[in-house]
Amino acid sequence: xxxxxxxxxxxxxxxxxxxxxxxxxxxxxxxxxxxxxxxxxxxxxxxxxxxxxxxxxxxxxxxxxxxxxxxxxxxxxxxxxxxxxxxxxxxxxxxxxxxxxxxxxxxxxxxxxxxxxxxxxxxxxxxxxxxxxxxxxxxxxxxxxx
Numbered sequence: 001x002x003x004x005x006x007x008x009x010x011x012x013x014x015x016x017x018x019x020x021x022x023x024x025x026x027x028x029x030x031x032x033x034x035x036x037x038x039x040x041x042x043x044x045x046x047x048x049x050x051x052x053x054x055x056x057x058x059x060x061x062x063x064x065x066x067x068x069x070x071x072x073x074x075x076x077x078x079x080x081x082x083x084x085x086x087x088x089x090x091x092x093x094x095x096x097x098x099x100x101x102x103x104x105x106x107x108x109x110x111x112x113x114x115x116x117x118x119x120x121x122x123x124x125x126x127x128x129x130x131x132x133x134x135x136x137x138x139x140x141x142x143x144x145x146x
Contacts, residue, residue: 019038022034023035023038029088029130032081032084032085032088032130033047033130035081035084036081036085039078039080039081040062040075040076040077040078041075042062042064042067042075043067043068046064046065046066046067047129047130048128048130049065049066049128050062050064050128050129050130051065051125051126051127051128051129052089052124052125052126052127052128052129053125053126054129055077055085055089055129056077057077057082057086060076060077060079060082061074061075061076061077062074062075062076062077065110089129092127092129092131093124096124096127096131100122105122106121106122107121107122107126107127107128107131108121109121109126
């Protein structure tokens, strides 16, 4: 067997100061997303699939569903993001309640859960943490602008 080829370039890794400088230029949803990506080491697709029920504020952890290789795993919820994430979710929930009044609010459920639990697609715990920016045929509610 031959040894693996070495990568010609070393990966670029930002210093903490560089990350803070980048995050300080961001605000709202984008800042929350970037902070979670940096603080939890999640991949972007894992972050976009994150549901409210996957965040455990008491145990300071986040359940990542169908991560790399289709596997589930748990990652740490950084203490510094705990309160900002709670505040963000309050705003998302308020925006969702407006959408519910306008006839939107259903979310796509994994597997056959929609058949087993017909009303679950409207429950808060199943909603995406980072919903689509506008209503769609799959995700039928919009994200607030902060």
